[in-house]
Amino acid sequence: METLVQSLLTYSLLFVAISHTLPPLACSFPISHHFPAVFNFGDSNSDTGELSSGLGFLPQPSYEEAYFKTPYYGRFCNGRLILDFLMEAIGRPYLRPYLDSISRQSYRRGCNFAAAASTIQKANAASYSPFGLGVQVSQFITFKSKVLQLIHQGDDELERYLPPEYYFKNGLYMFDIGQNDIAGAFYSKTFDQVLALIPTILDIFQDGIKRLYEEGARNFWIHNTGPLGCLAQVVSLFGKDKSKLDEFGCVSDHNQAAKLFNLQLHGLFKKLPQLYPGSRFTYVDIFSIKSDLLLNHSKYGFDHSIMVCCGTGGPPLNYDDEVGCGKTATSNGTIKTAKPCIDSSKYVNWDGIHYTEAANRFVALHILTGKYSETA
Numbered sequence: 001m002e003t004l005v006q007s008l009l010t011y012s013l014l015f016v017a018i019s020h021t022l023p024p025l026a027c028s029f030p031i032s033h034h035f036p037a038v039f040n041f042g043d044s045n046s047d048t049g050e051l052s053s054g055l056g057f058l059p060q061p062s063y064e065e066a067y068f069k070t071p072y073y074g075r076f077c078n079g080r081l082i083l084d085f086l087m088e089a090i091g092r093p094y095l096r097p098y099l100d101s102i103s104r105q106s107y108r109r110g111c112n113f114a115a116a117a118s119t120i121q122k123a124n125a126a127s128y129s130p131f132g133l134g135v136q137v138s139q140f141i142t143f144k145s146k147v148l149q150l151i152h153q154g155d156d157e158l159e160r161y162l163p164p165e166y167y168f169k170n171g172l173y174m175f176d177i178g179q180n181d182i183a184g185a186f187y188s189k190t191f192d193q194v195l196a197l198i199p200t201i202l203d204i205f206q207d208g209i210k211r212l213y214e215e216g217a218r219n220f221w222i223h224n225t226g227p228l229g230c231l232a233q234v235v236s237l238f239g240k241d242k243s244k245l246d247e248f249g250c251v252s253d254h255n256q257a258a259k260l261f262n263l264q265l266h267g268l269f270k271k272l273p274q275l276y277p278g279s280r281f282t283y284v285d286i287f288s289i290k291s292d293l294l295l296n297h298s299k300y301g302f303d304h305s306i307m308v309c310c311g312t313g314g315p316p317l318n319y320d321d322e323v324g325c326g327k328t329a330t331s332n333g334t335i336k337t338a339k340p341c342i343d344s345s346k347y348v349n350w351d352g353i354h355y356t357e358a359a360n361r362f363v364a365l366h367i368l369t370g371k372y373s374e375t376a
């Protein structure tokens, strides 16, 4: 145990040393290199190229360029995601997307099923991503079954690329999903209807956990959802009436719904260990970390919180829903191009929906302090 804590401290010191923002050190935190593999489920917050592979589109120009050199994978960010920073912290390669067919990366240390735009609820004909949580879990079950079949054929060469059986049992199962269920519901539902949907969404989430548990998963790591009402896309579409905005310029209803989703997710998290004996769950309060970053951004060295780096239209949002980052399109009768800002490290928001690499680094560092996590 002592060596575990020591090595974790080494990692956190390393991270603090390279950071210009100094989160207070906690004596331990629960993500560790002792998990032999990581299996991740989610949406664009942790998609390392899944939707791009699955739907067959090349990443947009400007995306990933701040960190990754060609070939690009398909992250919805200018660089690394929270998940990438967490993998770095435990000395692991970035997680390879399940559907990635052309790559040098290996699946030995885990696999990433997260796909941008995915929901906990089942996708429907209008969904941008067909890979809802249920499908992602099915993909995992297929992955595991095929890996075990291959391993049992006894081909040593495969060991370099695939996880052995015990990695599945001792691995960490991570989730960052729910944002699109809540944000998406607001397009067709009233505030009260959105709130009424939360228990149904969480029942489906629990079903995903149950299916993984039945497959032998025991270590679960759950991110709650962020302050959606502070995303420029939401502000531009739902905040035209200024009375909808709070004192920070965020849409109150969306943040309220996110908070209620998190409250109920937290309630479920408390119950899960009894429902699934022998399992451990960590709940990470992403909402608080992101709110702190957004509301106190200047204290942390950021010049802009809601205004986006890669967009068009100028202040206050620099966001036009008709012209996505890296694209040229006609909006309001004129042709516009959404280009990246000069210094993305001064912006929290990358493209109106996703955070910049600088912001993701901030969030990951705060996760690593352990101060925003609870284990049950």
Ligand SMILES: *[C@@H]1O[C@H](CO)[C@@H](O)[C@H](O)[C@H]1NC(C)=O
Binding pocket: 288, 291, 292, 293, 295, 296
């Ligand atoms: C902003 O910083 C102040 C002072 O450190 C802190 O009390 C407050 O909780 C922070 N805001 C958020 C939303 O975390």
Ligand SMILES: *[C@@H]1O[C@H](CO)[C@@H](O)[C@H](O)[C@H]1NC(C)=O
Binding pocket: 332
């Ligand atoms: C659309 O164009 C008109 C005329 O140029 C301008 O007055 C108006 O502010 C523009 N609207 C938006 C949302 O940019």
